[in-house]
Amino acid sequence: MMNPKNFLLxxxxxxxxxxxxxxxxxxxxxxxxxxxxxxxxxxxxxSYKIGENLLKPYLFPxxxxxxxxxxxxxxxxxxxxxxxxxPHHTGLYFTYGSNEEVNGNSFWNLHDxxxxxxHMEVLEMKEGKNKGYLTTLSHWIGKDHxxxxxxxRKMEFSFIKDRYIFDFDIVLKALNLPVTFEDTKEGxxxxxxxxxxxxxxxxxxxxxxxxxxxxxGDRTEKNIWGKRSSWVRLEGENDGKRIGIxxxxxxxxTNYPTFWHARGYGCFAANPIGQFDFQKGRHIEQPEKRxxxxxxxxxxxxxxxxxxxxxxxxxxxxxxxxxNFSRK
Numbered sequence: 001m002m003n004p005k006n007f008l009l010x011x012x013x014x015x016x017x018x019x020x021x022x023x024x025x026x027x028x029x030x031x032x033x034x035x036x037x038x039x040x041x042x043x044x045x046x047s048y049k050i051g052e053n054l055l056k057p058y059l060f061p062x063x064x065x066x067x068x069x070x071x072x073x074x075x076x077x078x079x080x081x082x083x084x085x086x087p088h089h090t091g092l093y094f095t096y097g098s099n100e101e102v103n104g105n106s107f108w109n110l111h112d113x114x115x116x117x118x119h120m121e122v123l124e125m126k127e128g129k130n131k132g133y134l135t136t137l138s139h140w141i142g143k144d145h146x147x148x149x150x151x152x153r154k155m156e157f158s159f160i161k162d163r164y165i166f167d168f169d170i171v172l173k174a175l176n177l178p179v180t181f182e183d184t185k186e187g188x189x190x191x192x193x194x195x196x197x198x199x200x201x202x203x204x205x206x207x208x209x210x211x212x213x214x215x216x217g218d219r220t221e222k223n224i225w226g227k228r229s230s231w232v233r234l235e236g237e238n239d240g241k242r243i244g245i246x247x248x249x250x251x252x253x254t255n256y257p258t259f260w261h262a263r264g265y266g267c268f269a270a271n272p273i274g275q276f277d278f279q280k281g282r283h284i285e286q287p288e289k290r291x292x293x294x295x296x297x298x299x300x301x302x303x304x305x306x307x308x309x310x311x312x313x314x315x316x317x318x319x320x321x322x323x324n325f326s327r328k
Contacts, residue, residue: 024129031125043063045164048134055107057153063308070194071191081206083265088109095108098186101184116141119136122135156169163310166306178296191269196209199220214227214229226261227259229260231321235313241310248325259275307321
């Protein structure tokens with residue numbers, strides 16, 4: 001006769017495997033000239049935009065597990081009553097510098113091409129059950145039409161019933177010249193959220209329901225913007241559902257823990273390079289500038305996790321996910 005304890009463990013294992021099988025779905029990529037669409041089963045999850053005339057590659061739109069769009073439409077698509085500020089905020093993106101902070105080039109804001117972060121090629125595209133992998137190569141091209149940096153972006157997409165997990169491992173490598181990133185708040189890893197998820201958008205006719213929370217327990221833009229933290233989440237309500245986005249900064253990343261350029265109107269950004277603007281904005285005495293310089297062949301790594309989740313999640317849930325991510 002089986003030991004009761006062993007029987008209980010067997011039942012738990014069978015239940016766990018049954019649940020996992022029930023949630024198992026195929027991840028598929030569909031590539032066209034200007035984008036790579038990501039599907040979980042027959043559900044659209046997001047699209048990686050890579051058109052040669054874009055200022056930068058970006059993910060848009062991004063949907064929650066139940067199909068709610070968590071990214072703002074403007075300027076890519078029109079949505080009734082939506083805000084129309086900051087047209088350079090397009091989906092989820094990685095870029096830096098609005099006033100010539102990268103060797104005299106601006107990559108963050110709206111401008112003519114070049115400068116441009118240009119998609120060059122797909123290095124890996126791997127499909128599987130509940131996971132997909134996409135690795136791309138881009139060049140940061142200056143206004144003189146010469147490439148300053150190569151960007152290798154590894155993206156791992158993982159899927160669970162109530163949340164989608166996007167892991168980013170991004171390596172910037174200086175090519176033929178030293179590259180200096182001057183200090184600015186305008187960067188770096190960012191998502192422009194849908195207006196319903198924003199805390200307060202004066203230009204929107206849509207009700208704002210969001211609230212920021214960081215790893216120190218601070219809440220709202222007022223208490224989070226310009227501070228350093230290992231993670232921040234933004235959570236709101238859509239049609240009676242609690243839906244949120246959490247961004248985690250990996251300890252192996254450059255200048256961990258990152259500063260947060262988290263705006264109430266919906267720009268949700270982690271900026272590990274900037275400092276002066278944040279310290280000044282937080283009224284720190286004698287704010288200090290900081291730069292990052294890469295010599296030719298030298299690399300800088302930036303690792304982030306984005307979780308799009310549904311349902312109630314506790315402060316401890318976010319801390320636990322950060323710990324799991326930090327061990328990866």
